[in-house]
Amino acid sequence: MSFSVAYRNVSKIQMALVFVITISVAVGALIGMLNEVGLFVFFALLVTIAFFLVLWRPIWLFYLVFVVSSSASAFREVNLPFGNTTLTLSGFLWLGITVLIVFFLLMHIKEVQVFGYLWPFIFFSLWMIIRWIITPTGFAGLKDILWYSMPIVFGLFVPVALGRNRRVFLHNVERVEKAFLFSALIPVVLYGVALSTGFAEMTSRGPRGELIGSARGTPLYLLIVLSLALGNWRYDSERIRGRIFSLISLGTIFFTLGRMVIFLGLLQLGLSRVNLRQKWKVLFAASVTMAFFFYAVMNFPLLQQRFFFTDAWDPSMGLRGVNTAGRNVIWPTVFSSALQEPMIGRGIGTARVVTAQLFVDKNVSEYHPHNEYLQVFHDAGLFGLLLVCCAWIALFIRQWKLWERAELKVVQKWGMASTLSVAMVLISALTDNTLHYSIVIAPTFVLVTIATLMQRMDLNAEDN
Numbered sequence: 001m002s003f004s005v006a007y008r009n010v011s012k013i014q015m016a017l018v019f020v021i022t023i024s025v026a027v028g029a030l031i032g033m034l035n036e037v038g039l040f041v042f043f044a045l046l047v048t049i050a051f052f053l054v055l056w057r058p059i060w061l062f063y064l065v066f067v068v069s070s071s072a073s074a075f076r077e078v079n080l081p082f083g084n085t086t087l088t089l090s091g092f093l094w095l096g097i098t099v100l101i102v103f104f105l106l107m108h109i110k111e112v113q114v115f116g117y118l119w120p121f122i123f124f125s126l127w128m129i130i131r132w133i134i135t136p137t138g139f140a141g142l143k144d145i146l147w148y149s150m151p152i153v154f155g156l157f158v159p160v161a162l163g164r165n166r167r168v169f170l171h172n173v174e175r176v177e178k179a180f181l182f183s184a185l186i187p188v189v190l191y192g193v194a195l196s197t198g199f200a201e202m203t204s205r206g207p208r209g210e211l212i213g214s215a216r217g218t219p220l221y222l223l224i225v226l227s228l229a230l231g232n233w234r235y236d237s238e239r240i241r242g243r244i245f246s247l248i249s250l251g252t253i254f255f256t257l258g259r260m261v262i263f264l265g266l267l268q269l270g271l272s273r274v275n276l277r278q279k280w281k282v283l284f285a286a287s288v289t290m291a292f293f294f295y296a297v298m299n300f301p302l303l304q305q306r307f308f309f310t311d312a313w314d315p316s317m318g319l320r321g322v323n324t325a326g327r328n329v330i331w332p333t334v335f336s337s338a339l340q341e342p343m344i345g346r347g348i349g350t351a352r353v354v355t356a357q358l359f360v361d362k363n364v365s366e367y368h369p370h371n372e373y374l375q376v377f378h379d380a381g382l383f384g385l386l387l388v389c390c391a392w393i394a395l396f397i398r399q400w401k402l403w404e405r406a407e408l409k410v411v412q413k414w415g416m417a418s419t420l421s422v423a424m425v426l427i428s429a430l431t432d433n434t435l436h437y438s439i440v441i442a443p444t445f446v447l448v449t450i451a452t453l454m455q456r457m458d459l460n461a462e463d464n
Helices: 003-008 012-032 036-056 059-070 089-107 116-134 138-148 150-162 166-182 185-196 217-235 239-255 259-271 279-299 301-307 327-338 350-356 372-405 409-428 438-463
Strands: 079-082 085-088 200-203 206-209
Touching: 036 059, 036 089, 059 089, 059 150, 059 166, 059 185, 059 217, 059 438, 085 089, 089 138, 089 150, 089 438, 116 138, 116 150, 116 372, 138 150, 150 166, 150 438, 166 217, 166 239, 166 438, 185 200, 185 206, 185 239, 217 239, 217 259, 217 409, 217 438, 239 259, 259 279, 259 409, 327 350, 327 372, 350 372, 372 409, 372 438, 409 438
Parallel strands: none
Antiparallel strands: 079 085, 200 206
């Protein structure tokens, strides 16, 4: 009897007993060792618990992903040393999630499907591994390879976890959808608790402090939630749910005062209402979004403080007075460094080291250049940059066509959500570390994979 068959025969009572015992041991370990080792043991045992739960109910891993993603700003406040680098608690949890998924896939290897759009991501990850072998950069490089592999991990996991039976699949998708949308409430609660208790304060750069950190990753995650909420608003029978969660997601994004994410949130809102077959409306929506965004920046004091160093800025001043958060220094430095090895790059993770040298006062050994394309060019050369661009651009074109050609409302909903999500990744990667944020990439590929599976069911229904 295989392990998977034997596992299915374990009763719920036995599973509950294992769960209670493991939780007890974990709590005991935490109380007994209030240090880094104790924390490590505690979360290692929690991952063990999750392992049993995922084998029992793989749908629960989606819930874990949404909770970890929406709470990432709090988890990123805890740092754990690993060799020549550090790993945040959020990163540690994602490492555990990846291990769980790999074990799950190995146990269901015959059910694994490799969709065509995953191959460019596989080639990119293989090149990153080869580049790391050529120039070993320790755990720092391996950590990057892990983040770059998230599209593959979730692209393989989602179809198996949701099930192949049509009824089971649709039931699981409905549960995933509700959990995804309701996860938008978690940042609201975190911000409310942190600000009301004095753990954090509202600044000109948005909420800052304990429990919420610098709130960088959260609005990017909410962009993905927003894409699904807008899909519900336009295509779902329960449009009121779409409106409510669109308002919650977009409102929280505005509250964080993230510059790029505010623009992208407004852009999503505009694109979600246009007819894809009339391309001029897409351009019109983008133009209106840019005009509205510029008006908001020029007329709302909080946004002015976020964008400019001076209250007297006007377009004739160009970039003078614009707050680039150091990017005007970081990008030329990293680009100059990249030119030393333009074809194959200088090694995975080295761009962060070059950037960190510009911020001696921060006392950090690594610092992202906040431009993923520049970082890939520096670390993996033109070859790596070409692979990653081809992978994401091809995926965007594919999802756009899926959305445009879909006939059923449910396929249109998921097609729109996945298209907008991929677009948000492509654009935000210009000024942020999006490809390193599993909290963005994993949910995006949940949407992409569900859209693909929905389309296939749609086509199969037509054939039958």
